[in-house]
Amino acid sequence: MTPEVAGAGPHTRPPVLAAHQLTRHYGHGSTAVAALRGVDLHLDAGQVLVIQGRSGSGKTTLLNLLGGLDLPTAGMVAIRGQVLTEMSEAARAELRRSTIGFVFQSFGLLPMLSAAENVEVPMRLLRTEPARRRERARELLDLVGLGHRTAHRPGELSGGEQQRVAVARALANGPRLLLADEPTGQLDSSTGREVVEMLTSLVRAEGVAAVIATHDPAIITVADRVIRLHDGRFVDHAVGRPDGVGDRRG
Numbered sequence: 001m002t003p004e005v006a007g008a009g010p011h012t013r014p015p016v017l018a019a020h021q022l023t024r025h026y027g028h029g030s031t032a033v034a035a036l037r038g039v040d041l042h043l044d045a046g047q048v049l050v051i052q053g054r055s056g057s058g059k060t061t062l063l064n065l066l067g068g069l070d071l072p073t074a075g076m077v078a079i080r081g082q083v084l085t086e087m088s089e090a091a092r093a094e095l096r097r098s099t100i101g102f103v104f105q106s107f108g109l110l111p112m113l114s115a116a117e118n119v120e121v122p123m124r125l126l127r128t129e130p131a132r133r134r135e136r137a138r139e140l141l142d143l144v145g146l147g148h149r150t151a152h153r154p155g156e157l158s159g160g161e162q163q164r165v166a167v168a169r170a171l172a173n174g175p176r177l178l179l180a181d182e183p184t185g186q187l188d189s190s191t192g193r194e195v196v197e198m199l200t201s202l203v204r205a206e207g208v209a210a211v212i213a214t215h216d217p218a219i220i221t222v223a224d225r226v227i228r229l230h231d232g233r234f235v236d237h238a239v240g241r242p243d244g245v246g247d248r249r250g
Helices: 059-066 089-099 115-125 130-143 159-170 189-205 217-222
Strands: 017-026 033-043 048-052 074-079 100-103 177-181 209-214 225-230 233-239 247-249
Touching (some): 017 059, 033 233, 048 059, 059 209, 100 159, 115 130, 159 189
Parallel strands (some): 048 209, 177 209
Antiparallel strands (some): 225 233, 233 247
16 A cells, blocks of 8 residues: 655645655664664655754755655655555665656766766656757756856866856756755865855756755854754754755754
């Protein structure tokens, strides 16, 4: 039986992302380590959620579960009503290609490809027609302010420019969910803020739900919601406000 997705009734559209009592243990018996402990989450289109926490708090584990890169020990994750734990690995891979965009701290660009060719990679996996791939890559690089750098390889770009290419690549297939793991970790504070503001602007413009995991306090100001993760549990919530001050809710 398919678990009920939180927030989705018989006459409502399911949330982009829902997680219920999400738990992940590594190891067995007395040596088992609890990386996540009963996490609940709900996110709609156009919303930006920031997960804060120190290294080792469970942020990356959570993103891996939300993106179907790993499976929970208990609980469930659903994307647009599709429960990941009930899908085959092949079906989860297809869902990742078509519905989820990933942005990594280390950019993850292929060094021998140009900026445009890197953006085209996800579309190649979906066998998008070549002319459409090139057109979409140009559109996205224009949107992230790199329309003049389409032929440059990663080694010819600054760190901020590389992360902009990574954002464009993540949006290439029109995902409904974007997962970003420490997207400013390799950038200075000024460049990092520019990248995050650009990222969240694109997310809202395209109606994408986004989860950004970070320990960077500056990113709070662009979030709709902020949740602090500590030892695998959500321990604090904040609702973003236009003035950038979080309204804490315990």
